[in-house]
Amino acid sequence: MSVAHRVLVVGAGGLGSPLLRLLAVAGGSGVEHITLVDDDVVDESNLHRQTLYSTDDVGRSKIERAASVLHELSPGLSVRSVDGRFVPGTAMDLLSDHTLVVEGADNLATKFLVADAAHLAAVPVVQAGAVRWAGWAFCALPDSACLRCLFEDIPRDGIETCAEAGVVGPVVGVLGGLEAALVFRLLQGERPGGELWHYDALAGALRKTFVRRRSDCPLCAGEIQDLRVERYTAACAA
Ligand SMILES: [Zn+2]
Known part of the structure; x- marks a missing residue:
């Protein structure tokens, strides 16, 4: 019997x-x-990589337009649109009742917030990031390595954001597809927790590695037990 899954997409x-x-x-x-x-x-400057939208949509709310595209693609799909940022105050409420969360945010603060919230809620999470010609996709389960095992913490010295450095459309296309593949594997009962997929369009390389838990990871070790706002205020991105 098939199971009905609810997916949160940030x-x-x-x-x-x-x-x-x-x-x-x-x-x-x-x-x-x-x-x-x-x-x-x-x-308009993002249309080369944000392929859900067209020039007619410029200036319109993304989630409003995305929801109507999803309804056209799949009329029976239930879609809830939340017009706002994913923030600490509402993160746990949004996660409840969802099978898993997939993150495609453009900043590292949100990526760490999603990772922390998913771990605290014991919900599988798929995440990705890209700059210029390369990027990564990663899956964490409650008992696998997490994003903090991979990147430790939000860099305090400013790094280039995707908006500043630019990202090539096909690169995010590949990484969004890799995220979907990880989601489908999770929904089929596989456990790809700890898998890190790295894609470099210039090197022509797609590589999978396995991230192990760090013994000093504050999230996996249970030191992080809440989503206090100051933990997610560094202005950085991926
Ligand atoms: Zn960890």
Whole structure:
């Protein structure tokens, strides 16, 4: 018997566009509901990588437009649109009742917040990030390595954001597709926790490695037990 899955998607941009299309049209995957969180509007300068949108959508709310595209693709799919940022105050409420969370945010603070919230809620999470010609996708389960095992913490010295450095459209297309593949594997009962996929379009390389838990990871060791705001205020991105 198929199980009805509810998927929380944080970010409806470059990573979210291919991911959402693939989730919506995968009839046999069991995805019955998608909750979509984003606070942005469609910008002409992002259309090369945000393939859910067209020039007619410029200036419109991304989640409003994304929800209507998803309904066109899959009329039976239940979609809830949350027009706002994924923030500590509402993160745990948004996560409840979801099978898993997929993150395609454009900043590292949100990536760490999603990682922490998913771990505290014991919900599987799939995450990705990209700059220029390369990027990564990662899956964490409650008992596997987490994003903090991989990156430790939000860098305090500013690093380039995707908006500053730019990212090539096909790169986020590949990474959004890799996120969808990890989601479908989770929904089929596989446990790809700790898998890190790295894609470099210039080197022509797609590589999978396995991240192990760090013994000093504050999230896995249980030191982080809440989502206090100051932990997520560094202005950085991926
Ligand atoms: Zn960890």
